[in-house]
Amino acid sequence: MILLVKHINRCLIISLLTLIMCFPFSFQNAVFSQISFDHYIDVGNNNVSQGVYTDFSTRVLVQSGSNRVSSGALLSFSNAQKNIFSAYFLSFSREIYERNHPINIEGFYLCKPFSEDLREFNVGFIADYRNKHFGFNLGFNSRLYSFTRAAKLKYNIPDSVSTRVWVPINLMYQLSYFQPLNKKMLLEVRVTDFNTYTILQETNPMILTKFTYTLNDKIQFYSELCYMQAGLLNIRVNYFGYYLRGGVLWQIK
Numbered sequence: 538m539i540l541l542v543k544h545i546n547r548c549l550i551i552s553l554l555t556l557i558m559c560f561p562f563s564f565q566n567a568v569f570s571q572i573s574f575d576h577y578i579d580v581g582n583n584n585v586s587q588g589v590y591t592d593f594s595t596r597v598l599v600q601s602g603s604n605r606v607s608s609g610a611l612l613s614f615s616n617a618q619k620n621i622f623s624a625y626f627l628s629f630s631r632e633i634y635e636r637n638h639p640i641n642i643e644g645f646y647l648c649k650p651f652s653e654d655l656r657e658f659n660v661g662f663i664a665d666y667r668n669k670h671f672g673f674n675l676g677f678n679s680r681l682y683s684f685t686r687a688a689k690l691k692y693n694i695p696d697s698v699s700t701r702v703w704v705p706i707n708l709m710y711q712l713s714y715f716q717p718l719n720k721k722m723l724l725e726v727r728v729t730d731f732n733t734y735t736i737l738q739e740t741n742p743m744i745l746t747k748f749t750y751t752l753n754d755k756i757q758f759y760s761e762l763c764y765m766q767a768g769l770l771n772i773r774v775n776y777f778g779y780y781l782r783g784g785v786l787w788q789i790k
Contacts, residue, residue, distance in 0.1 A: 570601040573788045575609070583765065583778025590615030592780075594733065596626070603632040611734045613651075624649045624734040641665045643676075647734065654688035657681070659736055663709055674711035674729070678736055680704040708739045723749040732763075741766060741777070757786040 579592035596609030611624035630643035647659040663676025684700035694700060711729035718724055725747040730737040737743065745763040752758060761782040 570599050571788060573598040573600075573786060575784065575786045577759075577782050577784025579780045579782045581763075581778060581780025585617055586778070587616040590618075592623075594784075596733070605630045605632075609733060618651060619653060620650055623651050626733055638666065647678075647736065649734070654685060654691070656683050656685060658683070661707075661709065661736075665711070667713070667715075670715050672711070672713035672715065672727075674709070674713075676709040678707050678709055678731075680707060680736070707736065709736065710739070721751045723751075725749070737765075755788045759784050759786070 575594075575596040575598065577594050579594075580589065581592075582589050591614045593612045593614075594609060596607055598605060598607045600606075607626070607628045607630075609626040610622065611626075612621050613623035614621065625648045626645065627647075628643050628645035630641055632639050632641050634640070642662070642664050644662050645660070647657075647661075649657040649659075651657065658681045659678050661676055661678030663674055665672065665674040667673075680703070682702040682704075684694070688694075689696075689700060709731050711727060711731065713725055713727045713729075716724045716726075725745075727745040727747065728742050729745065730739055730742050732743070743763050743765045745761055747759060747761045749757055749759045759782075761784075762779070763782070764779050765777040
């Protein structure tokens with residue numbers, strides 16, 4: 538438990554320090570900004586986790602006018618993964634208006650040191666639009682897989698051999714349906730190939746159901762059930778995994 542608390546504090550500190558160092562204007566204008574914390578826990582299983590896994594995420598979001606900066610980190614606990622610190626996310630978004638319709642444009646960076654030997658890096662852009670009942674997200678990312686220097690020494694890989702694999706373009710999409718259940722509860726059904734720390738290939742969508750409960754104007758609780766497949770557009774659809782998520786979004790300002 539003490540080790541878990543230390544890792545959680547590390548995630549939160551990393552998120553805060555990144556926002557301060559990379560986007561100091563957000564904190565200089567913090568008096569006029571909206572600051573939120575988003576924490577959640579996942580419990581799930583998939584074909585490579587070697588049993589049940591648990592993830593913990595913490596994100597810091599700072600919004601000033603039409604601009605928003607988000608920074609987050611993910612801790613993973615599973616039998617298949619040695620690295621507890623498994624992902625880091627950073628994004629900047631801006632809301633614009635096209636024919637009086639709000640559209641959010643976001644650029645992001647995602648780093649996943651998911652093993653001692655291999656790292657995954659992603660950069661991308663995505664736009665999203667939402668009305669009362671439907672939401673649409675469309676964008677792309679570029680992905681790079683790279684062996685660490687320690688792995689090159691471990692496996693005696695010479696510098697002349699390339700240890701990187703670049704995926705130049707991957708389509709990102711999301712289709713959401715929203716249905717208010719009452720004044721405080723909202724149901725969302727979503728088909729997508731990405732989440733905060735996960736970007737799948739176009740043919741591997743996730744099917745997700747989310748419930749959001751608004752306690753007051755500062756606190757929201759939410760739960761998600763997600764089913765991941767190995768390929769929807771292939772001839773055969775193979776089961777890949779699922780997760781159950783519980784989280785809280787806390788707006789402190």
